[in-house]
Amino acid sequence: MNKIEYLQQIDAKIASGKFKDNWTSLREFVVPAWYQQAKFGIFIHWGVYSVPAYDSEWYPRNMYIQGSKAYEHHLKVYGDHKEFGYKDFIPMFKAEKFDADEWATLFKQAGARYVMPVAEHHDGFQMYKSSISHYNTYEMGPKRDLLGEMKAAYEKQGLTFCVSSHRAEHWFFMSHGRQFDSDIQDPMQYGDFYWPAMPEPDHQDLNGSPPSVEYLEDWLIRCCELVDEYQPSVFYFDWWIHTAAFKPYLKKFAAYYYNKGEEWGIPVAINYKHDAFMFGAAVPDVERGQFAELKPYFWQTDTAVARNSWCYTENNHYKSAEEIIRDLVDIVSKNGSLLLNIGPRADGTIPDEDRNILLQIGKWLEVNGEAIYDTSFWRTYGEGPTVVKEGQFTDGDTKAFTQEDIRFTVKGSSLYAAVMVYPDHGVVRIRSLREGSPHFHGIIKKIQVLGFEEQPDWERNENALSITTTRVKSDAPVVFKIDLD
Structure with missing residues (x-):
């Protein structure tokens, strides 16, 4: 199918479907129930940028910025940019040890419910078989449809398959190579891989450096091809789609995708950042950050196991599992879901x-998962002195949770109270459940500690619900299951 035919197909699906390419229609979108219940997913940044394994997944941009550490590293290790450019990493991206079933087994063991590989990052290299570009893993590098293999393996394990597209930023991503004698001086020399390499805009200017119609149509077709060929249940977008030029094409894509979901009988969703979508037309995502308070709408945060990079690098600075678990608990208590990123090596092995x-x-979810999966938020998300900093890029430092910080979820007739840092003395005081609390006036039937055989002692008065244990010890959050009448 040529470009004109594909665009006509997109318009025809919008014309005949329930969803139209306007915000009024798109706000009829309903968040899929499975998505709200899943709570925990895996994000995967893996691509050609995993070969140099230096700096971050932005290496293809930064290696062309004269004077940057990535530029100097490239000169030292690979030589002159005209003789060895980013394209020359493609044959080195072999994925020779990649086993999709092995990955799927690991993600299942991790307790994830959905998996979201990056199908195309800013570098413009597609991790799947495509009819739009020759620069993809099926024709180059591994010579395999990596995304297709992942979809089959994940779905076999009962994991929901999703995809991510970061294509929008490719408009300017390779542009710095035009400023000196590099292999990007003539972008079209290497087809659509280096094209268009336009000047990088001020990222705060929503109207600056608008992409051409040719580029926007190409972007739309690439996104719709992913929908048609791989049927993802969630489609994630990175930033820059919130700029003015993308808006008409975003609406077209959303209408097309939502209508395809209706056709498949599979409830689907879109993730977005900033205000790329009208509120209520898709699921908002907070990059490397959280909300300070409970939200009445479902949301997602995406973050990574490493603080410094989304992809594998040889010097990744890792978070602890306990820190990530606390973030998961906090996010779920506020009506959110955690999408946690890992970065495999270029050969397909996971560090x-x-x-x-x-x-x-x-291991923690195996014991405490009933307080996470299929739960909903309570009247208050929690209590305690620690204030979570709100907004994107706020997870650089470990949050200093205390033994007074408690987070709540609810399912059926059970209220779950997760103590973020369990006290050595074994006494927990939950003020939100005190007698006369504005949050709770009911009857407590039973309290148990998930994962421990000890039956705790408890009493309730006008100050707090006090729970006492003698043998409970844990570096991760401890969850009390409180049965209500």
């Missing part, structure tokens, strides 16, 4: 650090 973190999270 031990990533693997161990996932397995530790899975």
Whole structure:
């Protein structure tokens, strides 16, 4: 199918479907129930940028910025940019040890309910078989449809398959290579891989450096091809789609995708950042950050096991599993879901650090998952002195949770209270459940500690619900299951 035919197909699906390409229609979107219940997913940044394994997944941009550490590193290790450019990493991206079933087993053990590989990052290299570009893993590098293999493996394990597209930023991503004698001087020399390499805009200017119609149509078709060929249940977008030029094409994509979901009988959703979508037309995502308070709408945060990079680098600075578990508990208590990123090596192996973190999270969820999966928020998300900083890029530092910080979820007739840092003395005081509390006037039937055989002692007065244990010890959050009448 040529470009004109594909665009006509997109318009025809919008014309005949329930959803139209306007915000009024798109706000009829309903968040899928499975998505709200899943709570925990895996994000995967893996691509050609995993070969140099330096700096971050922005290496293809930064290696062309003269004077940057990535530029100097490239000169030292690979030589002159005209002789060895980013394209020359493609044959080195072999994925020779990649086993989709092995990945799926690990993600299942981690307790994830959905998995979201990056199908195309800013570098413009597609991790799947495509009819739009020759620069993809089926024709180059591994010579395999990596995304297709992942979809089959994940769905076999009962994991919901999703995809992510970061294509929008490719408009300017390779542009710095035009400023000196590099292999990007003539972008079209390497087809659509380096094209268009336009000047990088001020990222705060929503109207600056608008992409051409040709580029926007190409972007739309690439996104719709992913929908048609891989049927993802969630489609994630990175930033820059919130700029003015993308708005008409975003609406077209959303209408097309939502109508395809109706056709498949599979409830689907879109993730977005900033205000790319009208509120209520998709699911908002907070990059590397959280909300300070409970939200009445479902939301997602995406963050990574490493603080410094989304992809694998040789010097990743990792978070602890306990820190990530606390974030998961906090996010779920506020009506959110955690999408946690890992970065595999270029050969397809998952680093031990990533693997161990996932397995530790899975071990905790195996015991405490009933307080996470299929739960909803309570009247208050929690209590305690720690204030979570709100907004994106706020997870650089470990949050200093205390033994007074407690988070709540609810399911059926059970209220779950997760103590973020369990006290050595074994006494927990929950003020939100005190007699006369504005949050609770009911009857407590029974209290148990998930994962421990000890039956705690408890009493309730006008100050707090006090729970006492003598043998409960844990570096991760401890969950009390409180049965109500």
